[in-house]
Amino acid sequence: MAVCDxxxxxxxxxxxxxxxxxxxxxxxxxxxxxxxxxxxHVDPLVxxxxxxxxxxxxxxxxxxxPFSQPGYFLFSPTFYRKADRLLRFGSFDYLLADYGLxxxxxxxxxxxxxxxxxYSSHNVExxxxxxxxxxxxxxxxxxxxxxxxxxxxxxxxxxxVAISEDDRExxxxxxxxxxxxxxxxxxxxxxYNPFYPPPPDSPSVVLFVGNFGSxxxxxxxxxxxxxxxxxxxxxxxxxxxxxxxxxxxxxxxGPGIECPGFVDNLVxxxxxxxxxxxxxxxxxxxxxxxxxxxxxxxxxxTTPEGAGAIPRKYKQMVVSSLDVFPSKIVELLARTxxxxxxxxxTLCKDFGWPSVTAALHRRIEECCAPSTxxxx
Numbered sequence: 246m247a248v249c250d251x252x253x254x255x256x257x258x259x260x261x262x263x264x265x266x267x268x269x270x271x272x273x274x275x276x277x278x279x280x281x282x283x284x285x286h287v288d289p290l291v292x293x294x295x296x297x298x299x300x301x302x303x304x305x306x307x308x309x310x311p312f313s314q315p316g317y318f319l320f321s322p323t324f325y326r327k328a329d330r331l332l333r334f335g336s337f338d339y340l341l342a343d344y345g346l347x348x349x350x351x352x353x354x355x356x357x358x359x360x361x362x363x364y365s366s367h368n369v370e371x372x373x374x375x376x377x378x379x380x381x382x383x384x385x386x387x388x389x390x391x392x393x394x395x396x397x398x399x400x401x402x403x404x405x406v407a408i409s410e411d412d413r414e415x416x417x418x419x420x421x422x423x424x425x426x427x428x429x430x431x432x433x434x435x436x437y438n439p440f441y442p443p444p445p446d447s448p449s450v451v452l453f454v455g456n457f458g459s460x461x462x463x464x465x466x467x468x469x470x471x472x473x474x475x476x477x478x479x480x481x482x483x484x485x486x487x488x489x490x491x492x493x494x495x496x497x498x499g500p501g502i503e504c505p506g507f508v509d510n511l512v513x514x515x516x517x518x519x520x521x522x523x524x525x526x527x528x529x530x531x532x533x534x535x536x537x538x539x540x541x542x543x544x545x546x547t548t549p550e551g552a553g554a555i556p557r558k559y560k561q562m563v564v565s566s567l568d569v570f571p572s573k574i575v576e577l578l579a580r581t582x583x584x585x586x587x588x589x590x591t592l593c594k595d596f597g598w599p600s601v602t603a604a605l606h607r608r609i610e611e612c613c614a615p616s617t618x619x620x621x
Contacts, residue, residue, distance in 0.1 A: 246328055246350050247279040247343040248317055250309075251302060255491050255507070256456050257533035258344050258367045261430055263302060265343065265365065268602035269609075270303035276335065277302065278328050280317060281309035318387060320349060332358045339363060339613055345370055346391070348398035355401045361613040364398040365406040365428075369415045371395055376527045380460055395419075404612040406605065408531050409554030426608040429554075430531040431601040432540045434593050436512060439542030439586035444517045448483045449578050452518035454511060454534050457492040465524050468567070470497055473524070476571035481578060489514050515541050519583045520574060524567055525551035535562065540592050542584040544577055546570065556595070559588045 249256070251263040269275055308331065310316070310324045332340075332354055341363040342351025348364060355362035371392040378384040399405050399419035406428050407413040413425050444450070453469055455462035466488050474486050478501045488497055491507035498504065508514065515521070521538040523545065531554050538545040539561050546563045557564065565573045594600055 246347050248347050264598045266302045274305040276306040277304045278308040280312045348394045352397040352401040361403040363404045364402040369412050428605050431596045431598045432537045434597045437537045437540035443584040449519045451520050452487045455490045457490050477574050480575050521545045523547035523551040542586050
């Protein structure tokens with residue numbers, strides 16, 4: 246059960262969700278119920294391009310619920326009724342509630358149908374809402390509800406999937422240590438790897454990627470345009486900034502800036518970049534843009550908040566305060582290579598989907614499998 250659409254790889258959550266579903270579908274008969282299009286993050290025209298995709302996730306049955314803002318942020322009676330019908334007339338060994346307020350449905354149905362619940366959280370949601378309430382006062386009203394939903398799911402779950410050790414520590418107040426698994430964000434090593442020709446050094450491309458439906462990505466992009474582009478291009482005339490992602494806001498135009506919006510294939514942009522930046526102001530979860538950038542052998546410049554839970558051991562990840570980003574960008578473009586494969590083997594072990602999803606599968610079997618017989 247998911248309140249996002251795993252077929253739309255437009256946020257870190259949907260990328261992670263899709264990888265989990267695809268892996269588990271290789272071992273189980275998976276029925277997937279989700280909201281279609283994840284409309285608050287995805288332009289309807291972008292969602293339409295994915296509507297007729299083949300069943301790339303390999304699920305046995307797929308139920309899509311029309312997206313609605315109230316349904317996503319509060320509660321969807323349609324989602325509830327459809328999921329209840331599936332559970333009432335079907336037979337399921339596990340119930341996986343993935344991301345955000347899927348927690349609400351997971352806690353309700355786990356207790357009603359006595360089915361082992363796996364609650365997969367991509368952040369500690371109520372803390373994320375606290376951070377975002379600084380720029381969006383509407384989030385303040387939702388914090389108590391999100392807190393209660395998340396707490397209820399953790400208490401009802403046989404297995405709680407946290408994205409980082411820090412999140413694991415936060416969940417310990419609601420769940421036992423034995424029932425929490427840390428499964429980090431990941432990447433596909435077949436796609437994201439450093440085995441390609443290096444890009445030219447000039448013009449130098451500085452890349453920022455992110456879905457601009459999210460507040461923190463919009464803030465980062467506007468900061469790049471207002472505070473970073475000018476000081477950098479005044480010292481390096483050959484530098485071009487690319488801001489790539491769905492739902493770009495107005496005001497990102499200007500000399501030395503390209504903003505192509507959503508692209509079907511992000512990999513060519515990542516490979517062409519000479520430097521990837523993530524000037525984030527808030528810490529949350531584990532950044533997909535940083536992990537995939539590192540996997541491609543790129544130098545990634547980020548803030549302490551942007552680096553979040555990613556270990557500082559990777560030599561290609563440079564962590565710096567936001568106020569010195571312009572000078573740091575100029576410095577890094579001058580002294581670093583556009584591609585380095587030294588960290589790739591370690592990254593595959595730590596974050597590659599084959600390793601990450603196998604760990605999830607193993608913990609599900611350890612925590613939730615029936616004591617006798619074999620689960621489907």
